[in-house]
Amino acid sequence: MASVKVTCEVVGEGIEECELSADAAYGDLLSELGLSRHEATVLVDGSPVPADATVAADTVRVLRLIRGG
Numbered sequence: 714m715a716s717v718k719v720t721c722e723v724v725g726e727g728i729e730e731c732e733l734s735a736d737a738a739y740g741d742l743l744s745e746l747g748l749s750r751h752e753a754t755v756l757v758d759g760s761p762v763p764a765d766a767t768v769a770a771d772t773v774r775v776l777r778l779i780r781g782g
Contacts (some may be wrong), residue, residue, distance in 0.1 A: 717768060721746060723753075723775045733768060740764035743775070752779040 715735040719742060722728050731745045739755040739762050746753075750764040756774040 718771065719768060720772045721775055722773070724777070726777075737768050738765050739768055739773075742768055742773070746775060748775065748777070753777045 716732050717735055717737070719731045719733060720728060721731055721742065723746065729746060731742060733741055733745060740750045742755060743750055743753055743764065753775050754761045755764070756762070756776060757770045759774075
């Protein structure tokens with residue numbers, strides 16, 4: 714199966730490279746980073762994208778909405 718590589722800048726935490734299946738959604742990307750869609754959002758070109766949308770960007774920013782406990 715084909716895959717896509719995505720460069721993820723987790724704001725304030727660093728940059729990670731993720732490899733996902735070609736049909737992966739942004740929610741899958743968050744899972745790959747160890748985050749849930751309830752604690753973080755994915756930004757593409759500065760705008761949030763739905764967690765169920767298919768990954769269509771090779772570079773994203775991930776903004777944690779909830780941190781700590």
